[in-house]
Amino acid sequence: MNPVATTYSQSLGYSSSLEHTTLSTKGQALTKNEEQLIARLRKGDEGAFDELVNKHHGALIRMAMGHVADRNVAEEVVQDTWMAVIESLDRFEGRSSLRTWIFGILIHKAKDRGVREKRHTTFSAFESYDDDQGEAVDPARFQQSGEWAGHWALPPQPWDDQTPEKLLANQQAVNAMQRAIDKLPPTLKHVLILRDLEGVESKEVCELLKITETNLYVRLHRARERVRQSVESYFEGGRRSL
């Protein structure tokens, strides 16, 4: 078993004791900025809350979509997550970063909602290692025998002069990326969102998803490859139509 989320109280980042705790020496996982943000939140600073919502809301929606098929349900799950954050903030001990804590709550709630709706995933399906098996890149793209076995049979065509900014200026390429991310199974989607979209350090991702670093990078490469394939298909379609 490799549970992706922990128990609810663990996902909330506090022990069963509900006594009020302030950020203490345990709060080593917090950066100075996070400590300041938490202090403002605890004082009821609405600007700080807006800042937090703006920063993470989009990624939380994408993560929730891995468990529930409907965007509206994902919005509800994320709203519930924010409510839990508001109500539990005083008990947050700072044993993980604020971001890890918030995503932990989301994962727990999204899984719970997904299972209740009997849609998409169940715990057993979610925790499957299927997405860690096999090759990341389709073996059919490589020569299977002969002198050049293992070398490209169908090599990627260069995407000339592309930069991230140029790619993002192309709405259809962006749509291809978004569709590919939306279609990823939760195991791959979570690592891609946390690592590449949110920029969470790999150690923190492993801690949150309860996976090893090896698992993380296997999944991350699979996720990136699927998004790459989607963009490739879009560019290839463009070439064929010329």
Added chain:
Amino acid sequence: MKDHPSQWIPSGLTCQNVADRTTDYLDERMSILTRARVGLHLATCADCRAYVKQIALVRDAAALLHRPLPSPIIRLRLRQHFAQFHTSLQ
């Protein structure tokens, strides 16, 4: 002339080996020796260079993707809950 995995710089790796470990290469999760072998392979294989570049591009573009914000109604609801919860604590 098109590059091809070289016979005169034996990295000992195939394109499939390199493609499967591209994220490890980009995120620097390799021993120095393996990294050097991948570097040797890339020096002579334009197809693998294109592949590595594409994965890096996808990674970097993902970081810049638009982040949806909550609708005004949801934002208002959240702000109200935040304010009410803090008022109730005082």
